[in-house]
Amino acid sequence: MRILIVDDSEDIREITEAMLMESGYSEIVTADSAETAFGMLAIGNPQARPMIEVDLVLLDIVMPNIDGIKACALIRSDPRYFDLPIIMVTSLDDMDSLSNAFIAGASDYINKPIRQVELLARVRSAIKLKAELDRRQSRERVLLEFMSTWGDRRANNWIDKVSGLFVGEVAEAYLVSSSDRGPEDESSVIAVGVDRLEAYRSTQASLLLQQLLPKLPVRSAQRRQRSA
Amino acid sequence: VIAASYRNGLMVLILPGQRSKAALALGEELHLSISKIAMENPEAIGADHVTASVSVVTGRTGCAADRVKLLTRAIQAVPRHAAAGGDRVVPEFA
Numbered sequence: 001m002r003i004l005i006v007d008d009s010e011d012i013r014e015i016t017e018a019m020l021m022e023s024g025y026s027e028i029v030t031a032d033s034a035e036t037a038f039g040m041l042a043i044g045n046p047q048a049r050p051m052i053e054v055d056l057v058l059l060d061i062v063m064p065n066i067d068g069i070k071a072c073a074l075i076r077s078d079p080r081y082f083d084l085p086i087i088m089v090t091s092l093d094d095m096d097s098l099s100n101a102f103i104a105g106a107s108d109y110i111n112k113p114i115r116q117v118e119l120l121a122r123v124r125s126a127i128k129l130k131a132e133l134d135r136r137q138s139r140e141r142v143l144l145e146f147m148s149t150w151g152d153r154r155a156n157n158w159i160d161k162v163s164g165l166f167v168g169e170v171a172e173a174y175l176v177s178s179s180d181r182g183p184e185d186e187s188s189v190i191a192v193g194v195d196r197l198e199a200y201r202s203t204q205a206s207l208l209l210q211q212l213l214p215k216l217p218v219r220s221a222q223r224r225q226r227s228a
Numbered sequence: 229v230i231a232a233s234y235r236n237g238l239m240v241l242i243l244p245g246q247r248s249k250a251a252l253a254l255g256e257e258l259h260l261s262i263s264k265i266a267m268e269n270p271e272a273i274g275a276d277h278v279t280a281s282v283s284v285v286t287g288r289t290g291c292a293a294d295r296v297k298l299l300t301r302a303i304q305a306v307p308r309h310a311a312a313g314g315d316r317v318v319p320e321f322a
Contacts, residue, residue, distance in 0.1 A: 186245070
Protein backbone atom coordinates (compact mmCIF):
# COMPACT_ATOMS: atom_id res chain seq x y z
CA MET A 1 0.00 0.00 0.00
CA ARG A 2 1.84 3.09 -1.22
CA ILE A 3 0.72 6.60 -0.31
CA LEU A 4 1.94 9.77 -1.99
CA ILE A 5 1.96 12.96 0.07
CA VAL A 6 2.10 16.15 -1.99
CA ASP A 7 2.70 19.27 0.10
CA ASP A 8 5.04 22.22 -0.24
CA SER A 9 5.54 22.35 3.52
CA GLU A 10 8.28 20.05 4.69
CA ASP A 11 6.86 20.06 8.22
CA ILE A 12 3.44 18.90 7.07
CA ARG A 13 4.98 16.21 4.89
CA GLU A 14 7.03 14.89 7.78
CA ILE A 15 4.18 15.01 10.30
CA THR A 16 1.77 13.27 7.92
CA GLU A 17 4.35 10.66 7.02
CA ALA A 18 5.09 9.98 10.70
CA MET A 19 1.38 9.58 11.50
CA LEU A 20 0.89 7.12 8.69
CA MET A 21 4.02 5.14 9.44
CA GLU A 22 3.05 4.91 13.08
CA SER A 23 -0.17 3.23 11.95
CA GLY A 24 1.57 0.66 9.81
CA TYR A 25 1.66 2.34 6.40
CA SER A 26 5.27 1.78 5.59
CA GLU A 27 5.42 2.80 1.93
CA ILE A 28 5.17 6.57 1.95
CA VAL A 29 6.45 8.73 -0.88
CA THR A 30 6.56 12.51 -0.66
CA ALA A 31 6.63 15.30 -3.23
CA ASP A 32 7.22 18.98 -2.46
CA SER A 33 5.19 20.22 -5.42
CA ALA A 34 2.59 19.17 -7.95
CA GLU A 35 5.27 19.22 -10.65
CA THR A 36 7.38 16.70 -8.71
CA ALA A 37 4.32 14.50 -8.23
CA PHE A 38 3.52 14.73 -11.96
CA GLY A 39 7.04 13.51 -12.73
CA MET A 40 6.56 10.53 -10.43
CA LEU A 41 3.17 9.64 -11.90
CA ALA A 42 4.10 10.45 -15.51
CA ILE A 43 1.24 12.93 -15.76
CA GLY A 44 1.20 14.61 -19.17
CA ASN A 45 3.06 11.71 -20.67
CA PRO A 46 0.57 8.86 -21.06
CA GLN A 47 3.03 6.68 -22.96
CA ALA A 48 5.64 6.83 -20.19
CA ARG A 49 5.72 4.34 -17.39
CA PRO A 50 5.17 6.01 -13.98
CA MET A 51 8.21 6.06 -11.72
CA ILE A 52 6.07 4.75 -8.88
CA GLU A 53 2.69 3.12 -8.47
CA VAL A 54 0.57 4.67 -5.76
CA ASP A 55 -2.67 3.57 -4.12
CA LEU A 56 -3.61 6.92 -2.58
CA VAL A 57 -2.64 10.59 -2.87
CA LEU A 58 -2.82 13.17 -0.10
CA LEU A 59 -2.81 16.49 -1.94
CA ASP A 60 -2.44 19.91 -0.38
CA ILE A 61 -4.75 22.51 -1.90
CA VAL A 62 -2.61 25.59 -1.39
CA MET A 63 0.69 25.21 -3.20
CA PRO A 64 2.76 27.62 -5.35
CA ASN A 65 2.69 27.37 -9.15
CA ILE A 66 0.21 24.54 -9.60
CA ASP A 67 -2.27 24.37 -6.73
CA GLY A 68 -3.90 21.21 -5.45
CA ILE A 69 -7.15 21.68 -7.35
CA LYS A 70 -5.42 22.03 -10.70
CA ALA A 71 -3.13 19.15 -9.80
CA CYS A 72 -6.10 17.00 -8.88
CA ALA A 73 -7.82 17.74 -12.19
CA LEU A 74 -4.66 16.93 -14.15
CA ILE A 75 -4.09 13.65 -12.31
CA ARG A 76 -7.73 12.68 -12.78
CA SER A 77 -7.61 13.47 -16.50
CA ASP A 78 -5.09 10.66 -16.97
CA PRO A 79 -7.05 7.43 -17.62
CA ARG A 80 -4.57 5.49 -15.49
CA TYR A 81 -5.71 7.44 -12.45
CA PHE A 82 -9.49 7.56 -12.93
CA ASP A 83 -10.01 5.50 -9.79
CA LEU A 84 -7.03 6.63 -7.72
CA PRO A 85 -8.25 7.98 -4.36
CA ILE A 86 -7.18 11.61 -3.95
CA ILE A 87 -7.68 13.15 -0.52
CA MET A 88 -7.38 16.93 -0.44
CA VAL A 89 -5.67 18.53 2.53
CA THR A 90 -7.15 21.91 3.34
CA SER A 91 -7.16 24.49 6.08
CA LEU A 92 -10.43 25.44 7.69
CA ASP A 93 -10.39 28.92 6.11
CA ASP A 94 -9.97 27.37 2.70
CA MET A 95 -13.36 25.68 2.55
CA ASP A 96 -14.54 27.68 -0.46
CA SER A 97 -12.07 25.97 -2.73
CA LEU A 98 -13.16 22.56 -1.49
CA SER A 99 -16.16 22.43 -3.81
CA ASN A 100 -13.82 23.13 -6.72
CA ALA A 101 -11.63 20.28 -5.54
CA PHE A 102 -14.55 17.88 -5.69
CA ILE A 103 -15.42 19.14 -9.16
CA ALA A 104 -11.82 18.45 -10.09
CA GLY A 105 -12.27 14.84 -8.98
CA ALA A 106 -11.16 14.73 -5.35
CA SER A 107 -12.38 11.71 -3.41
CA ASP A 108 -12.36 13.22 0.08
CA TYR A 109 -10.69 15.87 2.24
CA ILE A 110 -9.11 16.38 5.61
CA ASN A 111 -8.57 19.57 7.53
CA LYS A 112 -5.34 21.15 8.70
CA PRO A 113 -4.02 20.86 11.30
CA ILE A 114 -4.07 17.18 10.55
CA ARG A 115 -5.35 15.01 13.36
CA GLN A 116 -4.17 11.44 13.31
CA VAL A 117 -7.60 9.94 14.02
CA GLU A 118 -9.18 11.84 11.14
CA LEU A 119 -6.31 11.13 8.78
CA LEU A 120 -6.39 7.40 9.42
CA ALA A 121 -10.17 7.21 9.13
CA ARG A 122 -10.12 8.93 5.75
CA VAL A 123 -7.15 6.94 4.47
CA ARG A 124 -8.62 3.61 5.55
CA SER A 125 -11.98 4.45 4.06
CA ALA A 126 -10.46 5.52 0.73
CA ILE A 127 -8.25 2.45 0.54
CA LYS A 128 -11.15 0.14 1.36
CA LEU A 129 -13.24 1.73 -1.37
CA LYS A 130 -10.40 1.43 -3.86
CA ALA A 131 -9.88 -2.25 -2.96
CA GLU A 132 -13.57 -2.96 -3.54
CA LEU A 133 -13.45 -1.12 -6.85
CA ASP A 134 -10.37 -3.12 -7.88
CA ARG A 135 -12.14 -6.36 -6.98
CA ARG A 136 -15.15 -5.44 -9.06
CA GLN A 137 -13.02 -4.43 -12.01
CA SER A 138 -11.10 -7.67 -11.76
CA ARG A 139 -14.40 -9.56 -11.75
CA GLU A 140 -15.60 -7.60 -14.76
CA ARG A 141 -12.40 -8.47 -16.60
CA VAL A 142 -12.89 -12.18 -15.90
CA LEU A 143 -16.49 -11.99 -17.05
CA LEU A 144 -15.54 -10.13 -20.21
CA GLU A 145 -12.85 -12.70 -20.87
CA PHE A 146 -15.40 -15.44 -20.37
CA MET A 147 -17.84 -13.75 -22.70
CA SER A 148 -15.20 -13.29 -25.37
CA THR A 149 -14.51 -17.04 -25.32
CA TRP A 150 -18.08 -17.55 -26.34
CA GLY A 151 -17.22 -16.13 -29.70
CA ASP A 152 -20.23 -15.02 -31.65
CA ARG A 153 -22.73 -16.84 -29.52
CA ARG A 154 -25.68 -14.75 -28.53
CA ALA A 155 -26.88 -14.15 -25.03
CA ASN A 156 -29.96 -16.31 -25.56
CA ASN A 157 -27.64 -19.29 -25.98
CA TRP A 158 -26.78 -18.88 -22.31
CA ILE A 159 -30.32 -19.90 -21.46
CA ASP A 160 -31.35 -23.53 -21.61
CA LYS A 161 -34.35 -23.76 -23.92
CA VAL A 162 -35.99 -26.59 -21.97
CA SER A 163 -35.65 -25.34 -18.41
CA GLY A 164 -35.41 -21.61 -19.01
CA LEU A 165 -32.45 -21.58 -16.61
CA PHE A 166 -28.86 -20.61 -17.37
CA VAL A 167 -26.77 -23.27 -19.05
CA GLY A 168 -24.25 -24.96 -16.74
CA GLU A 169 -21.27 -23.03 -18.10
CA VAL A 170 -22.74 -19.81 -16.75
CA ALA A 171 -22.83 -21.23 -13.22
CA GLU A 172 -19.22 -22.29 -13.58
CA ALA A 173 -18.20 -18.88 -14.88
CA TYR A 174 -20.03 -17.22 -12.02
CA LEU A 175 -18.15 -19.30 -9.47
CA VAL A 176 -14.80 -18.56 -11.07
CA SER A 177 -15.39 -14.85 -11.41
CA SER A 178 -17.28 -13.96 -8.23
CA SER A 179 -15.43 -11.97 -5.58
CA ASP A 180 -13.28 -13.80 -3.09
CA ARG A 181 -14.86 -13.75 0.33
CA GLY A 182 -13.18 -14.21 3.67
CA PRO A 183 -11.64 -17.61 4.33
CA GLU A 184 -14.35 -18.40 6.88
CA ASP A 185 -17.29 -17.56 4.60
CA GLU A 186 -19.44 -20.45 3.54
CA SER A 187 -21.44 -21.04 0.40
CA SER A 188 -23.56 -23.92 -0.81
CA VAL A 189 -24.30 -25.66 -4.07
CA ILE A 190 -27.36 -27.82 -4.65
CA ALA A 191 -27.39 -30.34 -7.48
CA VAL A 192 -30.66 -32.02 -8.47
CA GLY A 193 -30.92 -35.01 -10.78
CA VAL A 194 -33.95 -36.99 -11.87
CA ASP A 195 -33.42 -40.60 -10.78
CA ARG A 196 -32.88 -43.18 -13.52
CA LEU A 197 -33.25 -40.59 -16.21
CA GLU A 198 -30.46 -42.19 -18.22
CA ALA A 199 -32.28 -45.55 -18.09
CA TYR A 200 -35.52 -44.01 -19.21
CA ARG A 201 -36.13 -44.71 -22.86
CA SER A 202 -33.95 -42.25 -24.71
CA THR A 203 -36.77 -41.01 -26.86
CA GLN A 204 -38.81 -40.20 -23.80
CA ALA A 205 -36.07 -38.80 -21.58
CA SER A 206 -36.02 -35.41 -23.24
CA LEU A 207 -39.80 -35.35 -23.27
CA LEU A 208 -39.82 -36.07 -19.56
CA LEU A 209 -37.36 -33.25 -18.92
CA GLN A 210 -39.33 -30.87 -21.07
CA GLN A 211 -42.38 -31.48 -18.94
CA LEU A 212 -40.63 -31.65 -15.60
CA LEU A 213 -38.08 -28.89 -15.56
CA PRO A 214 -40.39 -25.94 -16.07
CA LYS A 215 -42.50 -27.15 -13.17
CA LEU A 216 -39.71 -27.10 -10.63
CA PRO A 217 -39.79 -24.30 -8.06
CA VAL A 218 -36.29 -23.15 -8.89
CA ARG A 219 -37.36 -19.72 -10.02
CA SER A 220 -39.44 -19.10 -6.92
CA ALA A 221 -36.45 -20.26 -4.87
CA GLN A 222 -34.32 -17.70 -6.70
CA ARG A 223 -36.81 -14.97 -5.98
CA ARG A 224 -37.15 -15.99 -2.35
CA GLN A 225 -33.39 -16.10 -1.83
CA ARG A 226 -33.03 -12.71 -3.46
CA SER A 227 -35.58 -11.14 -1.18
CA ALA A 228 -34.16 -12.84 1.95
CA VAL B 229 -28.85 -17.44 -6.36
CA ILE B 230 -27.75 -18.69 -9.75
CA ALA B 231 -29.77 -21.59 -11.13
CA ALA B 232 -28.50 -23.50 -14.13
CA SER B 233 -29.21 -26.74 -15.91
CA TYR B 234 -27.05 -29.11 -17.89
CA ARG B 235 -27.99 -30.97 -21.05
CA ASN B 236 -28.24 -34.27 -19.16
CA GLY B 237 -31.05 -32.80 -17.07
CA LEU B 238 -28.98 -32.07 -13.98
CA MET B 239 -29.76 -28.77 -12.32
CA VAL B 240 -27.57 -26.77 -10.00
CA LEU B 241 -28.28 -23.90 -7.65
CA ILE B 242 -25.39 -21.74 -6.52
CA LEU B 243 -26.09 -20.16 -3.14
CA PRO B 244 -23.36 -17.64 -2.28
CA GLY B 245 -22.98 -17.02 1.44
CA GLN B 246 -25.60 -19.67 2.25
CA ARG B 247 -24.88 -21.93 5.20
CA SER B 248 -25.70 -25.63 5.29
CA LYS B 249 -28.94 -25.42 7.28
CA ALA B 250 -30.69 -23.03 4.90
CA ALA B 251 -29.28 -24.79 1.86
CA LEU B 252 -30.50 -28.15 3.14
CA ALA B 253 -33.97 -26.71 3.72
CA LEU B 254 -34.05 -25.50 0.12
CA GLY B 255 -32.82 -28.90 -1.09
CA GLU B 256 -35.61 -30.62 0.85
CA GLU B 257 -38.14 -28.22 -0.63
CA LEU B 258 -36.99 -28.99 -4.17
CA HIS B 259 -37.07 -32.72 -3.48
CA LEU B 260 -40.59 -32.49 -2.10
CA SER B 261 -41.77 -30.40 -5.04
CA ILE B 262 -40.48 -32.98 -7.51
CA SER B 263 -42.27 -35.83 -5.75
CA LYS B 264 -45.49 -33.80 -5.73
CA ILE B 265 -45.39 -33.46 -9.51
CA ALA B 266 -46.18 -37.20 -9.62
CA MET B 267 -45.14 -37.55 -13.23
CA GLU B 268 -45.00 -41.15 -14.36
CA ASN B 269 -41.52 -42.69 -14.61
CA PRO B 270 -41.50 -46.49 -14.84
CA GLU B 271 -37.75 -46.50 -14.39
CA ALA B 272 -37.91 -44.93 -10.95
CA ILE B 273 -37.08 -47.31 -8.11
CA GLY B 274 -39.62 -47.72 -5.32
CA ALA B 275 -42.00 -45.20 -6.85
CA ASP B 276 -44.19 -45.03 -9.92
CA HIS B 277 -43.40 -41.43 -10.50
CA VAL B 278 -40.41 -39.21 -11.03
CA THR B 279 -38.08 -39.01 -8.06
CA ALA B 280 -34.89 -37.05 -7.63
CA SER B 281 -31.55 -37.24 -5.90
CA VAL B 282 -30.49 -33.97 -4.35
CA SER B 283 -26.96 -33.22 -3.26
CA VAL B 284 -26.36 -30.24 -0.97
CA VAL B 285 -22.69 -29.36 -0.60
CA THR B 286 -21.58 -26.58 1.72
CA GLY B 287 -18.04 -25.42 2.28
CA ARG B 288 -15.70 -22.52 2.86
CA THR B 289 -15.26 -20.53 -0.29
CA GLY B 290 -12.29 -18.26 0.14
CA CYS B 291 -11.18 -18.50 -3.48
CA ALA B 292 -12.42 -19.51 -6.92
CA ALA B 293 -10.92 -23.01 -6.62
CA ASP B 294 -12.96 -23.64 -3.44
CA ARG B 295 -16.16 -22.50 -5.12
CA VAL B 296 -15.63 -24.66 -8.19
CA LYS B 297 -14.85 -27.61 -5.90
CA LEU B 298 -18.30 -27.27 -4.32
CA LEU B 299 -19.96 -27.46 -7.72
CA THR B 300 -17.86 -30.44 -8.79
CA ARG B 301 -18.61 -32.36 -5.60
CA ALA B 302 -22.32 -31.64 -5.81
CA ILE B 303 -22.50 -32.80 -9.44
CA GLN B 304 -20.45 -35.92 -8.77
CA ALA B 305 -22.58 -36.86 -5.78
CA VAL B 306 -25.92 -36.98 -7.62
CA PRO B 307 -25.32 -40.20 -9.65
CA ARG B 308 -23.89 -41.79 -6.51
CA HIS B 309 -27.06 -41.07 -4.57
CA ALA B 310 -29.19 -42.19 -7.51
CA ALA B 311 -27.27 -45.48 -7.69
CA ALA B 312 -27.89 -45.98 -3.98
CA GLY B 313 -31.64 -45.89 -4.57
CA GLY B 314 -32.27 -42.23 -5.24
CA ASP B 315 -35.21 -40.23 -3.92
CA ARG B 316 -33.20 -38.52 -1.22
CA VAL B 317 -31.49 -35.33 -0.10
CA VAL B 318 -27.89 -35.74 1.04
CA PRO B 319 -26.00 -32.91 2.72
CA GLU B 320 -22.24 -32.81 2.62
CA PHE B 321 -19.59 -30.46 3.99
CA ALA B 322 -16.67 -29.96 1.63
